[in-house]
Amino acid sequence: MTARDPVTRDQLPTLQPITRPVPLPPPARVWSGAEMRAIRLGLAAGQMEDRWLALVEADRLFLHRSWTGFGVYEAVFSEQPDGWRITEAWVESNSDRYRRQGDTYEALFLQMLVAGKLLGGGEPGDWEQLRSLRTPRP
Template sequence: MPILVPRALSAVPARVWSHGEWERIRLGYRSRTMDEKWEIFAEGNTLFMHRSWTGYGIYEVSFVEANGGFGIAESVVESDRGRYRSRSDELECVMIELMMRSLLLGEAATELRGLSEKLWGAYR
């Protein structure tokens, strides 16, 4: 299901992904068990991140060619609180990059995991 109430993020990951990484990103991610939370797929140069149980769209990330690879031009997050309780732009930016690096590219992304825990702690 598409995002109902998109909110543009003021911060997006600054990383530029290589052409090879972009091809892997475009393959997406399908949850394999009920414990996994995300379905991720690409259409054109847009990456969609949906909750696996509900099918709700949470993030849409638009890419452009940049500096010999692909960078994020803009991103939106669902702001309908009945679908998703969005947090600060900084935390949402970290979550997008963390999912891309860990789920799509298979990277450990340890520093992003630590940062996301720290930022989530502010909401508990």
Template sequence: MPDDERVIRSMFAGRLQPISVRRPMPSVPRRRWSDEDWARIQLGYCSRDMDDKWDVLVEGNVVFLYRSWTGYGIFEATFARVEEGSWRITEAVVERDQERYRNDDEEYDCVILELLLSNVVLGEAALELRAKFVELTRKASG
């Protein structure tokens, strides 16, 4: 799929499943995305091979993030323009069915949501987010 082709739900042939146990995220990424970032995010992201773990699509101002292997919905993030040239997440929902998504750490959810948008969709290195992700992963397992 070309990088400038918009990802749409029909590309997944009914394989995508909505979040089953919805929980509002108490904190969302504070980042402000530019108009250019938002335009790229709106194109979404379709996993290219078995190593890719996420599919992302946008309908209206809602970004849906799905696990690529299972089609399970994990995050939904609503974006809004906050000022000229600036967008941010105003609310988000996360999956809390432990069979679909085993995490239950709110800080981790916030970091992984921003990391997926920054790194997977926008292609940014996102080194600080990656470091925070590693720190939270170690904390959870140790």
């Protein structure tokens, strides 16, 4: 595995900020120092199938949809005695940009995006729990 430089805003010129941020309860997960170093690298879409872009600026993670550049999540990480925690989080509530679900769903999905997309793994049972929280569309 080779080292790479962190993704920067200059590399992702189509990014658009969240237009109607609403606060989310932060996920409870604790991230290790090694995980935080990997999170800080961000994520640039390498293929058409990649749906997410991510970058970190001053311990604030920005997650955007890759095709539109629309901001969906922001999360502030803070170092705690037991590791790194998300201490503040927001999700897009503009339904023209993102179909927001309930707070519990969105907090879990944010955690899953970080674990799955930025760290390459997830927790057993996360997808089942997420599906159980999803609000059916009319």
